[in-house]
Amino acid sequence: xxxxxxxxxxxxxxxxxxxxxxxxxxxxxxxxxxxxxxxxxxxxxxxxxxxxxxxxxxxxxxxxxxxxxxxxxxx
Numbered sequence: 001x002x003x004x005x006x007x008x009x010x011x012x013x014x015x016x017x018x019x020x021x022x023x024x025x026x027x028x029x030x031x032x033x034x035x036x037x038x039x040x041x042x043x044x045x046x047x048x049x050x051x052x053x054x055x056x057x058x059x060x061x062x063x064x065x066x067x068x069x070x071x072x073x074x075x
Contacts, residue, residue: 031037
């Protein structure tokens with residue numbers, strides 16, 4: 001998120017909440033970021049959103065071929 005959007009978000013927060021609520025929000029965010037509290041939900045993963053298939057692969061459960069495949073005869 002670009003900084004100008006973050007700045008607008010902060011201004012919006014300040015316009016919607018009283019000072020006491022903003023201080024509580026600040027304390028909660030600080031505790032979460034410093035590891036004193038668990039994240040209530042998983043944080044947004046911007047890289048995963050931009051690249052949803054990055055390293056998204058599966059391994060074939062069948063063993064590799066040890067002999068060449070037999071040719072089918074034409075009848």
